[in-house]
Amino acid sequence: MSNKVPQLRFNGYSDAWVQRELSEVARYRNGKAHEKSVVETGPFVIVNSKFVSTEGQVRKYSDVDIEPLMEDEVAIVLSDVPNGRAIAKTFKVDRSGVYTLNQRIAALTAKENFSPSFLQLVLDRNRYFLKFDDGVSQTNLSKSDVLQFTTAYPTIEEQRRIGLLFESLDNLIAANQRKLDLLKEQKKGYLQKMFPKNGAKVPELRFAGFADDWEERKLSELATMNARIGWQNLRTSEFLDNGDYMLITGTDFKAGEIDYSNIHYVEKERFEQDKKIQISNKSILITKDGTLGKVAYVEGLTMPATLNAGVFNVRVKEDLAIDSKYLFHYLKAPFLLKFADQRSTGGTIKHLNQNVLVEFPIPLPSLGEQHKIAGLLSNFDNTIALHQRKLDLLKEQKKGYLQKMFAK
The missing domain is CATH 3.90.220.20 (DNA methylase specificity domains)
Known part of the structure; x- marks a missing residue:
């Protein structure tokens, strides 16, 4: 023994x-x-x-x-x-x-x-x-x-102490998971009510002080959409671990943002090859292959960056009074994939075609109302992200205790 x-x-x-x-x-x-x-x-x-x-x-x-x-x-x-x-x-x-x-x-x-x-x-x-x-x-x-x-x-007393510790951790994890789920459901409810439905000119729920009818415009009227074309595709051997020109891929998307921690880089000539896929702050990125319809908003970009294949670069046209954050939130909501599904010829959608994206209808209130809606949804996202980090931390804490509190 x-x-x-x-x-x-x-x-x-x-x-x-x-x-x-x-x-x-x-x-x-x-x-x-x-x-x-x-x-x-x-x-x-x-x-x-x-x-x-x-x-x-x-x-x-x-x-x-x-x-x-x-x-x-x-x-x-x-x-x-x-x-x-x-x-x-x-x-x-x-x-x-x-x-x-x-x-x-x-x-x-x-x-x-x-x-x-x-x-x-x-x-x-x-x-x-x-x-x-x-x-x-x-x-x-x-x-x-x-x-x-x-x-x-160990002895029964130590077993009980260990059991109580993990029960407390599990209760904390469950409580935080419930809070997170509730926030996601609340956001889902707002998304269903804050945009007009079935041809209506106004939404079911809106901020005080706004009464004007909304317009509906195709995405192609509001923004440019570009992606890396076939002959420009990069080989993995061209991915660099460091450099002066970042390469953004769909796997760098995290909770609607770009996670810069594991970014690859490319040579200058590859960056300069196509100006249309050079991204900047306020670019909206959408995956068109793999996990379809993942959306990220570019902020905090500190150096030149281009896109890998499989991602659209969506930029609001400069002469339009459009809040890019509002457009980002609408594209990130379930409406885009639902629209793409309705336009598909059957079966599982494996590719988000540009001809679908250009026709996607965007409901537009006044610029002031766009700001309000974008602010509310951003606050939801920030609060959800905060609770997700807290939940992840608790799970990591539990994992650490599991590794250290039991005799191997």
């Missing part, structure tokens, strides 16, 4: 952690088939692989509690497709009388002196289980595969 200690632990604990097989730590039972009891909505949630892998977002219901799950039991997924994301994913039952255990899911009940929360932490997507996935055939964990899982355990 091997005794180990983690890299990071709470003050007051110094005992060695002890290696144990799961059979020493928990009791095991299998779930049962629910095909005949599935209903559209019912009193019991079926704990299947989809429920566990989506953290409860995707649910099926049963009218019969065929294999009841009790509070603090840990469910673990036993079967998944090759390279799947569900195998060995876990769910700790938060209350009794709500969940019923499906087939190909096991339930583990922690024995005396072992914490259910700690048990879930050491089991969840553990590399031991992932090794059973050969990337070719269906992965199926047997009872013996699960019960032979071996890892180190």
Whole structure:
């Protein structure tokens, strides 16, 4: 029996952690088939692989509690497709009388002196289980595969402290995720109401002090659109790690902005080859291949830059009273891809054609109202980005603790 200690632990604990097989730590039972009891909505949630892998977002219901799950039991997924994301994913039952255990899911009940929360932490997507996935055939964990899982355990008091820490982190992550989701839904609601629909001259919702009818203009009337043409395409061997002329690609787009941290560069002659795809601050960039319709607004550009293939450079015409930020927000909204989808001849859109882009209708209020709308949507984006960074930081913090608070 091997005794180990983690890299990071709470003050007051110094005992060695002890290696144990799961059979020493928990009791095991299998779930049962629910095909005949599935209903559209019912009193019991079926704990299947989809429920566990989506953290409860995707649910099926049963009218019969065929294999009841009790509070603090840990469910673990036993079967998944090759390279799947569900195998060995876990769910700790938060209350009794709500969940019923499906087939190909096991339930583990922690024995005396072992914490259910700690048990879930050491089991969840553990590399031991992932090794059973050969990337070719269906992965199926047997009872013996699960019960032979071996890892180190501290005293029950330290297990509980660790479990409480991660429960607190998970609650913080969940609360911040809910805030983020709410902000995105609020923005979505404003997008649906702040632009005219179905031929209307005014939107459903607008700022006080504005009453004039809106116009509708084609994008080609408001802006120029250019992309790198075929014969100008760059070879990857021409991408430089440093230089005086930046090369922007669709993979550099991040949350509506350009992420300059991993930018490539090109030689001067490649930059000068086509002035129409030389970008500047206030350029609006749209991907036309790969992930279609990603949009970025260029700000903070400090040196000459050109575009790689697969991206449109959209520039507001200089003689027009158009707020480029307003145009950016409208192009970033779902309206463009919906329009492109309606214009497609069937099947999945694989390429955003310029002949679609030039015809895309843009609703236009007065310049003052454009400023107001752009400001509101920019504030939403900034707040969403702030919450996303906070959420990412919490997830990284949890990841760091997971790496340091468990004996290897």
